[in-house]
Amino acid sequence: MPQLSTRITTLNEGGSDGWEVFYRARKMAAAGQPVTELTIGEHDIGTDASILQAIHASASGGHTGYAMVPGVAELRQAVADRITARTGVPTGPENVLITPGGQAALFAAHVAVLSPGDAALYIDPYYATYPGTIRAASGRAVPVPTEADRAFLPQGAAIRAAAAESGAKSLLVNTPNNPTGMVYPIETLEEIATATIDHDLWLISDEVYDTQVWQGEHISPRTLPGMAERTLVVGSMSKSHAMTGSRAGWLVGPTDAIDRLIDLATSTTYGVPGYIQDGALFALNQGPDLEDKISTPFRRRRDLALKVIAEQNTVTAIPAQGAMYLMLDIRATGLSGRDFAEALLDEHLIAVMPGESFGKSAAGHVRVALTVADDRLVEALKTLCAFADNKARADA
């Protein structure tokens, strides 16, 4: 076989991709073991039947041929209207490209703003695909470290230092944040905005959890002065409407950038199924009621989980303000996040993600996805805390 390009053989940095615990848990579950999976951001409900009916009605009505590459006009308009309403930034359909999911939007954004070899910043801890996405776009992935003691919020000085040292062209941020559950406050966003303007960076803002906010307020950095012209917002139906499998997302940005991104879409995806777009349009048109119905269990479970954590002293929680995760500090056990997660799976059949899977900054933590029924979640967290307590005592 002829050689493959280096960019594709080094996507995972040649080493572990940090998902061993997840895959092992899936295998154990498939073999019939009663594993409690608190690993990935997948709802414990499927897509609402009314949305599936809308998809089927569109397909049966004949919308099965090539859809327009930029997206169905009505969906582009609906996304634009929704963003205008939620952020106050005037946004039209010409600012919107429909993509086959948020991941495709993340990738397209980086292809658009990076030339091969350009550095691209992202905040550590990060959603698992971020560095690979930058490498797939032939970019150089440069993490910006954060500190557990500052709730993993990015600091302006760290962004500036990384931008100056690497000569970066872009910065990727995510609020509400996966894996930390933090919602960036206005101060953080202002530091991000100033740094990106001063270093002439594109800001790629992943806002796919924007309907899952339990504390404070989601502010899109695109709303800050001077930012609309340098921000590409990644959105998706996955988390807000429990449509993970439908692969429907979007990019919002300056018209000139979207025009070029449409050319890119012609050469990379050739659009998104029209009947899925019609289903997404139907879902958006249901307004906040459907979104609330989907986000409410996570709000409730986050409260239940924080209560369990508060009842003991070994494990502490980053005080999640949004998204569907809880990041737990287990450093008092003396274990790494990975060793903790491996042992918890072996001894108690509970699967959580090692913090290390999301970057160096999250070492000594584990991420818990709030994606099982309330009582099962509470039970699992009680077990996790008792397990941590034992380990801490053994370590002392």
Added chain:
Amino acid sequence: MPQLSTRITTLNEGGSDGWEVFYRARKMAAAGQPVTELTIGEHDIGTDASILQAIHASASGGHTGYAMVPGVAELRQAVADRITARTGVPTGPENVLITPGGQAALFAAHVAVLSPGDAALYIDPYYATYPGTIRAASGRAVPVPTEADRAFLPQGAAIRAAAAESGAKSLLVNTPNNPTGMVYPIETLEEIATATIDHDLWLISDEVYDTQVWQGEHISPRTLPGMAERTLVVGSMSKSHAMTGSRAGWLVGPTDAIDRLIDLATSTTYGVPGYIQDGALFALNQGPDLEDKISTPFRRRRDLALKVIAEQNTVTAIPAQGAMYLMLDIRATGLSGRDFAEALLDEHLIAVMPGESFGKSAAGHVRVALTVADDRLVEALKTLCAFADNKARADA
């Protein structure tokens, strides 16, 4: 706005993309003019109701969460079985990556085999997105010219010359061919195989029209000695099963390459909707009957069209052996393909694609898509021929 990367601003070579006639025809049709559109490769039927029912049954049954990134196991197996049966090359699910359409497969293949700046060959005339796809993958797009008088079949010497001069890493071919309708004979495939082996090229073989063969036989170049280890085959449900809008395709290749392509998919698409994959599986499982039902109208129309062309002397046809198009030589009119197409649309409300839209080699030709009802097609072709005849007499 900060600068965009050069690769995205130059996707269309900065100039016309050759689709003006198409867009103008669409506008005229949308404004209510009775345009006969013989432009793009879109069936005049929708996706079969039984397939849509299978999609809906899968979604309603709960297959709405993230599907496995490499593809649903049963679909990978079915694609592998189909390729084994049709080509004799032993192929397993580990050789198959399911992609969101054939275009995504074309793009992923080029990302996998090219490093930024590497040259990639493609045969001129070509399907419209080919050069943009290579550029989107940060490659250098190098056309290999062909000659109308040799029915646009690629010649080994031209491939070798282009490979040697550019230092290319890959060659992209398409049989049955869009836009020419030719099915590459074994002699052509042997020249391609020898050239790719001698120059250590990856062969990217676009075979999305493999069920539409009217004369001769479709031979996958992957079946030739030494080729399975250097060939990535692009397949799709679009043309064979009238599922253009569903964006379901695949790549088939060596396991080591597919493994890396799965990493790439994680960072670029995160898979394909599971319920669409289940619909594709259902469609493949219907066997040749459904494929024949979908391809038969094009076979019939191709015969009708060739008969009309044979009745006059100004226009000659490349003798289409497959796919859903007919390439007509209109050089006797003294017009370029573009001028011919523009005038035909203005004077007779018939839209065809200028040959120039598909590359320099097809200058003085127009491509006719066989995608309207038989009598309308015959009528339009008679008008086209009479129009050409008038132009030729005026030119003489």
